[in-house]
Amino acid sequence: DAGVIQSPRHEVTEMGQEVTLRCKPISGHNSLFWYRQTMMRGLELLIYFNNNVPIDDSGMPEDRFSAKMPNASFSTLKIQPSEPRDSAVYFCASSLNVPYSPLHFGNGTRLTVT
Amino acid sequence: AQSVAQPEDQVNVAEGNPLTVKCTYSVSGNPYLFWYVQYPNRGLQFLLKYITGDNLVKGSYGFEAEFNKSQTSFHLKKPSALVSDSALYFCAVGYNTDKLIFGTGTRLQVFP
Numbered sequence A: 001d002a003g004v005i006q007s008p009r010h011e012v013t014e015m016g017q018e019v020t021l022r023c024k025p026i027s028g029h030n031s032l033f034w035y036r037q038t039m040m041r042g043l044e045l046l047i048y049f050n051n052n053v054p055i056d057d058s059g060m061p062e063d064r065f066s067a068k069m070p071n072a073s074f075s076t077l078k079i080q081p082s083e084p085r086d087s088a089v090y091f092c093a094s095s096l097n098v099p100y101s102p103l104h105f106g107n108g109t110r111l112t113v114t
Numbered sequence B: 001a002q003s004v005a006q007p008e009d010q011v012n013v014a015e016g017n018p019l020t021v022k023c024t025y026s027v028s029g030n031p032y033l034f035w036y037v038q039y040p041n042r043g044l045q046f047l048l049k050y051i052t053g054d055n056l057v058k059g060s061y062g063f064e065a066e067f068n069k070s071q072t073s074f075h076l077k078k079p080s081a082l083v084s085d086s087a088l089y090f091c092a093v094g095y096n097t098d099k100l101i102f103g104t105g106t107r108l109q110v111f112p
Helices: none
Strands: A005-007 A010-013 A019-024 A031-038 A042-050 A053-056 A065-071 A074-079 A088-095 A109-113 B003-005 B010-014 B019-021 B024-026 B032-038 B044-050 B056-058 B064-068 B073-078 B087-094 B100-102 B106-111
Touching: A005 A088, A010 A019, A019 A088, A019 A109, A031 A074, A042 A065, A042 A074, A042 B100, A053 A065, A074 A088, B003 B087, B003 B100, B010 B019, B019 B106, B024 B073, B032 B064, B032 B073, B044 B056, B044 B064, B073 B087
Parallel strands: A010 A109, B010 B106
Antiparallel strands: A005 A019, A019 A074, A031 A042, A031 A088, A042 A053, A065 A074, A088 A109, B003 B024, B019 B073, B032 B044, B032 B087, B056 B064, B064 B073, B087 B100, B087 B106
8 A cells, every 4th residue: 555645745836837736545545635734724624525526625725726636546736826825735635435534644745835 | 613622732741651632622413533643744644533432542553532522522642652752643523524624733742
């Protein structure tokens, strides 16, 4: 079990540029979650998918953020255009779509927007 | 509104001593509760969960937690702390959806 794989681990970009974060969930997991972690706001749920379908995107901060899950083994989180306040660590997590199933987190992408 | 609170930003304990990391929650209905641990530059790792049944739940690395419905608490405990337990600990509560609400985290520092 390779765990949840996120890429890149670090991303530094300039304000206004497009940023794409990638996630490969654990094989067989059919729920996928994107979280953002900052010192000020802690851990925030941005969006989650069940069986590749977005269920709740109420945590997405604004229209600059978008997420897709084209198949069961891949998801992306895109920010366009990026802003300095988007700087954070972005985590992807996956789980089985059964009640009370624990989340398995990737190691995150540290995004810095200058 | 559903919420979870970790009242201590940091807990300091000497190695070999017992440790407690506090968590209280507020949900309507029956909650389910989790503890996760985060080491530097890593994602959160599942420690243990309470769904129903025995109020004392045992988890990974010798940790346990006690569900107390009357006090709406779910404190994390370990009888004898190790330096390697030093990390950031998160309590999380869910209720009737797939969504978990995470606390703000408590940094545990175990001194040799």
